[in-house]
Amino acid sequence: MSGHVLLIRLAAPLQCWGTVSRFSRRDTHSRPTKSGVIGLCAAALGHDRAEELGELAAIRFGVRADHPGTPVRDYHVIGAGKYPIRPRDIITDHRRAAALSASMADTEGTGFGHHELADWYGAPKYIVTEPDSGALVSKRLARGALVTARWYLADAAFVAALHHPDRAFLETVAAALESPKRLLWLGRKSCPPSGTLAGPLSSGTIESAFQSTALLPAQHVGRRPSPRPWAWIEAAPGAPAAVPVQDQPVTFDTERRAHTTRWETRTRITIAQNATEWDIIP
Template sequence: MHNPFLLLWLEAPLQAWGADSKFGRRETQSFPTKSGILGLLCSALGAGGEQCALLEEFSNLDQTVISFVRTTEIRGERVKQAREPVLRDFHMVGNGYDKQDPWASMLIPKTSERKPAVGGGAKLTYRNYLQDAAFAVVIEVPFERSEQVIQGLQSPTWAVYLGRKNCVPTDFIYRACFVEQAQALEHATVIAREKNRIEDFRVLHGALSDSEADEIFTLNDVPVQFGDDKRYRDRQVSLIYA
């Protein structure tokens, strides 16, 4: 049996899809990463821990992302609105915990030797977010897991969010299951049209030819292992502007 394709709609005031974040500065890609989508699926399934076997099933399967922006009517014609700028926020980490409380003390940042952090426990971290973004994600899923994944998305075991826990979706994520990818992509444009949105760009799995793609680049966003010791491998993607 051929693997089906699920259509996901990701829309929220804030989204964050990290792929190259380090230390106290958390960046976001301009589109959902594969690690972010598989993390969302694991949360919906209630699949915690490393999940190496589950991630291996999805590692080489296709994922296509379409970014949609709002439109404005000018002289009877629909034109694209400019994308909202990236929002930068900051978080205090490790502040206000009681050192004498055994549980609370574990939340205070420490060195690798479990000693108090230099300059005190509280740390300032910066987080970047996409604003008012909407994406259609068409993801190929193993045939034997498709029903389980669909049920998980419709009735998630754990809360699902769009990259970070404060990025709460404002619309239903799961939309439909299709035999062919082209059918899913066509249906995505129907949803976007109903929301007065138009395609901005799309990200395809793999490297196309230079004549077909506007940009080809490598992402380290294929999860090999989740849990405390997260591990990833690279994949190439092709960016095409509408």
Template sequence: MSEPTGVLTLRLAGPLQSWGAASRFARRATERAPTKSGVLGLLAAAQGRDRSADLSDLAALRFAVRLDQPGTRVRDFQTAHHADTGKSMPVSERFYLSDAVFVAAVEGDRDLIGILHAAVRSPVYLPFLGRRSCPPSRPVDLRAHPSGLWKALEAEPWQASTWVQRSRARERRVELEVIADLSAGDGPGDAVRDQPLSFDPRHRRYGLRSVHSRAVTVANPLSAPRRAFVPTQHDPMGLLED
């Protein structure tokens, strides 16, 4: 008999986010959506785990992220100096997602999901959206669901900003992209080096995981009601009659 599972959904919204998966040296890129390693790092920090702690239970969680408001990619240049010598370091090029909103979901053992839900509601270390310079603008925790990763993502209300929802008021329901861990029967996927093995700063390690993309449909809470067409009584020939 399989262990009961649950799903924890998280809202990741802020002025800036940055989710790097392949950053090197002075160029710090961002993926277009939160990474599994980044979100699991947020959960580990909320629990107060040491960076050298075992991650096997978190790494086993199934992960997906819904792109509610993709945002805009922006670039920044940063300078720094060595604290001891004062010598300038190379200028670094850093990329961020501006004004983006995502709903991330992790699925796994129900007891672990409950522990993680409690942790994000009262975190040991404050959550950040990929980097310490990127705090969330809204509470991260949404809720815990009994089971079903896709059912949870379909059940969560659209988290986009009010102005985005109003801009699509003609649509009663909107289609949102979801990037998720590949499961048996999902078909072909893409391999990304985003499976966290160790957050130890002396030797961070990441493995490959397979992902695929599909869509879910959710209601637009600010959709305008459709008005029935009422024909006018105007007679264009009336002025020509005696």
């Protein structure tokens, strides 16, 4: 398929590419998803969530796993704590101010706006006063801690490929990735990317771009990538050995966020001996 291919370097200490996250369990896919990478590009371009995907919807996607990484679970707890309340936070939120004033109405010598307010502790919402200690606590958080399972990929590095017929559009995306209009992260806000994102821009297919571009350098001494890494490349529906995946973004609008089905094939990539080296800025 003729066109142009932009390669994107996706490397960081932690990455998270959720596919079926629900409630207390937040999973990660073994590799970057198309929805996640298109969302990354949309953020770099400064698109609003409710904005139509436009040319981003026409992108054909591929990803090469240079360093698959290691799945790790974060021990994450929500609730069952007391937190300091800043007077500024309460003053700027009338609901918090009313709740605090009501809870402290019977407390002698203190009140809303008093200088001793900084010594009181509690949760930001649903504020009540503890009968014994007089400390401010949250009704919601007082119920107990909720332990959640949050999975990440540690020390992983991937190369994503964007195939599009318009070279000028891919050049715009590449420039935006290096000078983004919004904050970028690899699947979750706690996972900022490291180093250069935008890579080589070439003409041809995703397969040829993967073959002609060298593997990303190892992140740790002694860890060498396979000379024939796995790659997942978007294919036409019904293509031989193609399987369906549910990560084709339709919209990122929070009111009607939706994904649909696309197809991809899994293949080994043989890197050419004269492959182009990455010009990576740490």
